[in-house]
Structures are given as C-alpha cells and as structure tokens.
Amino acid sequence: MCDNNKSVIIIGGGLVGALCACFLAKRGYNIEIYEVREDLRKCKLQRGRSINLALSHRGRRALRSVGLEEAVLKHAIPMKGRLLHNLPDELSSVLYDEHTNQCIYSVSRNLLNEILLSAAESYENVKLFFSCKLVEANLKEGHCLIQNLKTSESIRSKADLIIGADGAYSKMRSHLQKLPLFQYSQTYIEHGYLELCISSEKGHLMIPNHLHIWPRGEFMMIALPNKDNSWTVTLFMALKKFKMLDSREKLLKFFESTFPDSIDLIGKDDLVEQFFSSKPSHLISIKCSPYHFENRALIIGDAAHAMVPFYGQGMNCGFEDCTLLDQLLSEFDGNFEYVLEKFSERRKEDAFAICDLAMYNFKEMRDLVTKPSFRLRKALDNLLYKLFPNHWIPLYNSVSFSEIKYTDCLKNREWQNRVLAAAVICLFLLGLLMIVF
Ligand SMILES: Cc1cc2nc3c(=O)[nH]c(=O)nc-3n(C[C@H](O)[C@H](O)[C@H](O)COP(=O)(O)OP(=O)(O)OC[C@H]3O[C@@H](n4cnc5c(N)ncnc54)[C@H](O)[C@@H]3O)c2cc1C
Known part of the structure; x- marks a missing residue:
C-alpha cells in the first residue's frame, strides 16, 4: 500500500467506476464514489437495463488483478463462436478460435456491476453514495458539487484527484470540453437498438455456448445467453425502420420474412408486447483527448471513449483503462501529474483505434459474415x-x-x-x- 493519504472522488459507480475503485482501494487511497442511480443491489431488475455483455481477455485480466475474475466467471456463460442464422433456415457455427478454443463470456451487466460494487464496498477506505449526482466540478481546485436526489441536499466534496467514470454522456467530460485545446468529436450512427427476450422455457431450443447472429445486410439481430437459460436478444436496425414498424401486423410480417425462426422462440405475443413497450436506444461513438486535467482530473471508460457495441469491447476497453492507470501509478510512484499525462498520451491512439474497429465490426457482423x-x-x-x-x-x-x-x-x-x-x-x-x- 502506498499514497494512503491521498483522496480520490470517482463520479459514476457503473462498471468502470466500481472496478477503478477496487484498483485504487488496493493502493490505499481514500475513495468516495458518487452514483446518480439508486443502489442497483437493492432495486428490482428492470427490462431494458438487463443487457448482458461479452467479457473477453482485456476485461478478465483487469478483474484478475483485483481478485474478481473467478467470482465473475462463475456467473458467466462461455461463447465459443458465432452461430449464424442464415436465410432460408440455415444455421452455421463459426468458432472464434478453432485451435486453442478461446472464448468470450456472456455476463449479466447488472450482476457484474453488483459484484464490482460489493467488492469496492468491502474496502474500508471506499465510501459509496447512491442517488448522488455530480452537478458541478471545479477541476483546478478538485471540488465537486453533488446533489443528493433523495434529500435534495447539496454536498461539497474535495479530493486530490477526481475521476469521471460517468459514461457516454459524462458531466466530467463536459467540464474538460470547456478547456482550451480539448479535442472532441461524436458520431451517432443511424441504427438504434432494442432489447427482446427469449424466455428460459424456450431457451433450450437455442444451440448453447454461442453468440447467435441473424445477419441481414443493413441490420441484424443478436442473442446472448443468460444463466437461467433465457437469452437476451438485441435488434440493431435503422431508427427510421423502427418507426415504420408501427403496428402488430407490420411487425409480425417483418419478423416472418426477416427472422422467421425467432418468432417461435420469442413467442408472437411476447414479441409484440416487448417491441412496443420500449423505444429503441441510440448508439454513439465518442473520441476526445486529452483525458486529464493537470494532476487533478481524469476521465475513463465510456466517458473517455464511448463506442458502438459491435466489437464487444466498450467495457473491456474501460477495464483496460483501469489496468493502465494502475500500471502508471506503479511506474510513476503515484505522482498524479505524470500518471495522468502519460495516461492520455498512451491511451488516445488505442481508444481511437477500437472506436474505429467497433464501427467496422458492425459491417462484418450484419453483412460480411455471409x-x-x-x-x-x-x-x-x-x-x-x-x-x-x-x-x-x-x-x-x-x-x-x-x-x-x-x-x-x-x-x-x-x-x-x-x-x-x-x-x-x-x-x-x-x-x-x-x-x-
Ligand atoms: C447494447 C450494448 C451492448 C454492449 N455490449 C458490450 C459487450 O458485449 N462487451 C463490452 O465490453 N461492452 C459492451 N457495451 C459497452 C458497455 O456497456 C460500456 O462500455 C460500459 O458500460 C462502460 O462502462 P462505464 O462505467 O464507463 O459507463 P456506464 O456503464 O455508462 O456507467 C456510468 C455510470 O455513471 C453514472 N453517472 C452518469 N452521470 C452521472 C453523474 N452526473 N453523477 C453521478 N453518476 C453519474 C451512471 O448512472 C452510470 O452508473 C455495450 C453497450 C451497449 C449499449
């Protein structure tokens, strides 16, 4: 343990913020995490937030460093390849790695977040605050103004370092954006996504241990397995196409011609109910730099490099940010000035590259694979x-x-x-x- 007098505020107790807290807690920093949502460990699961994620090597490595890999893999399902649902009615398996059988893992986003929050909370030098939203930050002084959404109380907190792990629409990043020489670009793709579900009663009809893909050129549907035998299905399609499917008849006709084998799996009535009970979400890709301000502030995860989800790397890349930060803290003996500067320097090109690769992989998954x-x-x-x-x-x-x-x-x-x-x-x-x- 070193640097145990320094304090760190982490904005966002999502996947990356909670993991980052574990890394820093191990080093002995005093940490406060402020998370705008309620404690998800105490909330009932909501559909639409129950996305499962593909965990791969970079993410596993970071989890291993804080002793959590086994705890997570215990709840994960290996996916050894893609299972393509081609028209008309043909299935083909394409393994990720025929020679050494490496696979990616499907893991529930909520469960993973719960494991990470509990792990962070188990350190006595970590304090978690839920329903607490960052409203303002003074990066120069290291001050944060937080609002407790339950009590409407304003909290002022100060730390040696503020880390923004507050996702794609980051408030912390908006503060960096006001600084000179900050580079920023964002791209919304014309496709959105909507979650559907194959229930555990029908789940056994799907070939297990694969990431299922229905590649259809301009759009696609994918399904990842859950531990209870159900499958989370995600439909990616142009937002204008979603709008056109505005009645039960149009939706069923579309599914019958495009994803015929999925109708029985999801169930006709369930499909209609699920499709019309939520709105498609947008997909954004963000590139920016630098990720830090002096020795005071840093953004990581989606706040620094949100990407479209088609390489299954957003979280893995965010977890790798934590690995890099940890390495730099060792390399520069906890000197935040060098650590943050080097973080921006070393991460920028790689973050830009994976944002580009994620865009490319959409084309590969929906079209090229066929x-x-x-x-x-x-x-x-x-x-x-x-x-x-x-x-x-x-x-x-x-x-x-x-x-x-x-x-x-x-x-x-x-x-x-x-x-x-x-x-x-x-x-x-x-x-x-x-x-x-
Ligand atoms: C459909 C879809 C599928 C995906 N699949 C994969 C996959 O298979 N593999 C993969 O690696 N990645 C995947 N991703 C990407 C992955 O979800 C993100 O990269 C990951 O969640 C980023 O984690 P994060 O902690 O940086 O941000 P988030 O998960 O967005 O967490 C940010 C946290 O900050 C909180 N917050 C926001 N603003 C404030 C504020 N002002 N004050 C306090 N708290 C705040 C939020 O409530 C949230 O809890 C997918 C994404 C999508 C959309």
Whole structure:
C-alpha cells in the first residue's frame, strides 16, 4: 500500500467506476464514489437495463488483478463462436478460435456491476453514495458539487484527484470540453437498438455456448445467453425502420420474412408486447483527448471513449483503462501529474483505434459474415494462425484474446492484408508464367 493519504472522488459507480475503485482501494487511497442511480443491489431488475455483455481477455485480466475474475466467471456463460442464422433456415457455427478454443463470456451487466460494487464496498477506505449526482466540478481546485436526489441536499466534496467514470454522456467530460485545446468529436450512427427476450422455457431450443447472429445486410439481430437459460436478444436496425414498424401486423410480417425462426422462440405475443413497450436506444461513438486535467482530473471508460457495441469491447476497453492507470501509478510512484499525462498520451491512439474497429465490426457482423470472400479469408486466417500462432494472429483474436495494443491489432491486420495481396499477385504471375511457357 502506498499514497494512503491521498483522496480520490470517482463520479459514476457503473462498471468502470466500481472496478477503478477496487484498483485504487488496493493502493490505499481514500475513495468516495458518487452514483446518480439508486443502489442497483437493492432495486428490482428492470427490462431494458438487463443487457448482458461479452467479457473477453482485456476485461478478465483487469478483474484478475483485483481478485474478481473467478467470482465473475462463475456467473458467466462461455461463447465459443458465432452461430449464424442464415436465410432460408440455415444455421452455421463459426468458432472464434478453432485451435486453442478461446472464448468470450456472456455476463449479466447488472450482476457484474453488483459484484464490482460489493467488492469496492468491502474496502474500508471506499465510501459509496447512491442517488448522488455530480452537478458541478471545479477541476483546478478538485471540488465537486453533488446533489443528493433523495434529500435534495447539496454536498461539497474535495479530493486530490477526481475521476469521471460517468459514461457516454459524462458531466466530467463536459467540464474538460470547456478547456482550451480539448479535442472532441461524436458520431451517432443511424441504427438504434432494442432489447427482446427469449424466455428460459424456450431457451433450450437455442444451440448453447454461442453468440447467435441473424445477419441481414443493413441490420441484424443478436442473442446472448443468460444463466437461467433465457437469452437476451438485441435488434440493431435503422431508427427510421423502427418507426415504420408501427403496428402488430407490420411487425409480425417483418419478423416472418426477416427472422422467421425467432418468432417461435420469442413467442408472437411476447414479441409484440416487448417491441412496443420500449423505444429503441441510440448508439454513439465518442473520441476526445486529452483525458486529464493537470494532476487533478481524469476521465475513463465510456466517458473517455464511448463506442458502438459491435466489437464487444466498450467495457473491456474501460477495464483496460483501469489496468493502465494502475500500471502508471506503479511506474510513476503515484505522482498524479505524470500518471495522468502519460495516461492520455498512451491511451488516445488505442481508444481511437477500437472506436474505429467497433464501427467496422458492425459491417462484418450484419453483412460480411455471409459473403464467400469473408469465409475464405477466415479460413485462410485460421490456417495461417495454426501454422504460425505467434506471427499470424487474426484481427478478432488479437482484439478479443490478447493484450496487444488496439493500434497494433489494426496495423497487424493491414500488414496481413498486404501479405495476402502480395501472395495473390505472385500466384497470379506464376499461373501466367506457367501458361506462357
Ligand atoms: C447494447 C450494448 C451492448 C454492449 N455490449 C458490450 C459487450 O458485449 N462487451 C463490452 O465490453 N461492452 C459492451 N457495451 C459497452 C458497455 O456497456 C460500456 O462500455 C460500459 O458500460 C462502460 O462502462 P462505464 O462505467 O464507463 O459507463 P456506464 O456503464 O455508462 O456507467 C456510468 C455510470 O455513471 C453514472 N453517472 C452518469 N452521470 C452521472 C453523474 N452526473 N453523477 C453521478 N453518476 C453519474 C451512471 O448512472 C452510470 O452508473 C455495450 C453497450 C451497449 C449499449
């Protein structure tokens, strides 16, 4: 333990804020977490918040560092590959890693958050405040103005460091945005998402241990398993298309022609009830920099780099932020000035890269997976990965099953593309020579 006189305020007790508290608590900092929502451990589960998430290597590594990997994996379901529901009525399994059987894990967002909050709370140097919203922050002085939404009381708190882990619509980031030289861009994609559910009574009809995908070109549906045998289904579709499906008849007609095998699984009446009882949510991608202000403030997780969910990396990347912060605290002996500056420096390119990769993967999941050229490439990648496991790591594997920097995953893929293009040209010339001579 070191630095045990320093105090840290964490805004947001979501996945990344709660994990970050565990990392910092281990180091002995005095921590206050302010979370705008009620304590979800005491709330009844609401549909729409019950999304399950794919946990992969980077996230597992961070959980392992604070001794929580086993506790989380105990409640998780391994997914060894994609199970494609192609039209008409054809299923095909595409494994993530044919050679070493690595898999990603489906885990309930709420359960994971509960585990992380309880772990943070178990440190005596961590205090949790729920229904408490950050209203204002004075980054220069390290002051926060918090409002207790239950009592309407205003709380003033001060710390050596304020960490904003308050998600994509971060209040902390809005303070950084007012500072000179802060770079910021946001992109809403035209697609939104809506959650549906396959109940545990029908769940056994789904092939287990896969992430199911219904790829349909311009849109797609996916399903991730839950521990109780039910499946959380997420429909990703252009928001204007959602609007067009404004009656039971139109919805059922659309599902019958687009996702026919899903109707019995979800159930006709349940589908209609679930579809019309909630509104589709937007999807945003945010790039910004730097992530810090002097030695006083830092943003992490979605607050720093919200991304579209198609690589299943938003949380994993946020968890990796915590790993990096922890490494830097060791490297610079807890000197916040160096730690925060280096955090921004080292994280920016990687965060930008995974935001781009997440956009790319939407196209791969909804469209490319059905193309013969994609399957050929996948087969080639698998073969080369088997022959040269240390030198030819396919893109998905490097992102999901390694600690390779996201920027290097991208560069690696570009290099592989060049090698394959050169190989194709050589083969073509060889063929030509054989014909001529
Ligand atoms: C449909 C969908 C599927 C996804 N699937 C995956 C997946 O499979 N794998 C994966 O790795 N990622 C996935 N993600 C991304 C993942 O959900 C996010 O990256 C992750 O939740 C980010 O965690 P966070 O703690 O940074 O932000 P959040 O989870 O948004 O938490 C922020 C917290 O801050 C609180 N807060 C906000 N404002 C204030 C304030 N002013 N004062 C106090 N508290 C505040 C919020 O209440 C919240 O609890 C998915 C996202 C979506 C939308």
